[in-house]
Amino acid sequence: xKTECYGLVLAGGRSTRMGADKGEIExxxxxxxxxxxxxxxxxxxxxxxxxxxxxTENLNHNFKTITDTDAFRGPFNGLxxxxxxxxxxxxxxxxxxxxxxxxxxxxxxxxxxxxNKIATAFATKQSGxxxxxxxxxxxxxxxxxxxxxxxxQSSCPRKFLINSDIELIFPENDxxxxxxxxxxxxxxxxxxxQIIEP
Numbered sequence: 001x002k003t004e005c006y007g008l009v010l011a012g013g014r015s016t017r018m019g020a021d022k023g024e025i026e027x028x029x030x031x032x033x034x035x036x037x038x039x040x041x042x043x044x045x046x047x048x049x050x051x052x053x054x055x056t057e058n059l060n061h062n063f064k065t066i067t068d069t070d071a072f073r074g075p076f077n078g079l080x081x082x083x084x085x086x087x088x089x090x091x092x093x094x095x096x097x098x099x100x101x102x103x104x105x106x107x108x109x110x111x112x113x114x115x116n117k118i119a120t121a122f123a124t125k126q127s128g129x130x131x132x133x134x135x136x137x138x139x140x141x142x143x144x145x146x147x148x149x150x151x152x153q154s155s156c157p158r159k160f161l162i163n164s165d166i167e168l169i170f171p172e173n174d175x176x177x178x179x180x181x182x183x184x185x186x187x188x189x190x191x192x193x194q195i196i197e198p
Contacts, residue, residue, distance in 0.1 A: 003115060003139065004089040007040030007047035008066070009033050010078045010133055011096045023049075023096040025186065027193060033096050037063055039103060043110055044092055050078030072155040075133055076145065079157070083142040090115075095133035097179045099189040105176040109136060114167035118144060121166055124174040130166060131177055132157035 011023040011033040023033035033049055040047045048066045069081040079093055092109070094101055105122070113120045113136050121135035141164075148160045171177060180189045 004045040005043075005092055005110075005113075005136065006082070006086060006089045007037075007044035008050050008079065008082050008091050008093045009036045009040065009047070009096060010050045010075055010093060022180070025099075025180075027099040027189065032099060034063065036094050036096065036098075036101065039101075039106060040092065040094065042103070043106060045089070046086075048082060050082060072149065074155050074157075076149075076155050076157045079137065080142060080146070083137075083139070087142075088139055090136055090138050092136045093133055095179075097181050098134060098177065099180045099186075100176045100178050100192060101134065102176060105134075105171050105173075108169065108171060109134070112167065112169045117167045118164055119161060119166045121161055121168060122171055122177055123168050124177050125170050126174060128168075130158060130161040130168055132161050134177060135161075 024031045026032065028035045037047055037049060046064070048064045051065050051067055053067050066078070066082045066085055068077050069084060071077060071080050071084075075095065079091060082091055109120065109122060115138060117138070118141040119130075119135050119137045121130035121132060123130050144164065145157070145160050148163065149155045152159070175192055178185070178189060178192070180186045
């Protein structure tokens, strides 16, 4: 039986280092959370924005949302909240702080999906470490992650993936995994986009 794959755009962060909501920053002529949502719509069975409770009033109501339940600290909270709502599906998650993520990378991630592993995650060639917020999480991953976090007193999704049986893949260009969390990283992303998209 086919396991459905839902898309999740993590847009619930507080963006304190950036000083502005990262989901609202425009890299491609629209708020980046909307760009990613529409990108995932091309390939996923359903797509949702993961948001904080106080964010929903400012969102475009054409986009479906899942509100964080605050079960965990950090970015895994949004992912776990989505799993609680739809526990039988796999989740393809992308964070809003990935301004260079594109359709080529998304297709590679989907094509490389290994349903026999608990997750399929990108990693840069430089670090070799899994990027938990640019990955496909299978349904079986979540109970294991919750147990891991309880045992290790941590809610770091990367640490969990490092210690788990996952499919690790490398993008054709490491730049698609560049994080823009601070103003200087935002400026770097803009420069790189000018080179890629003249």
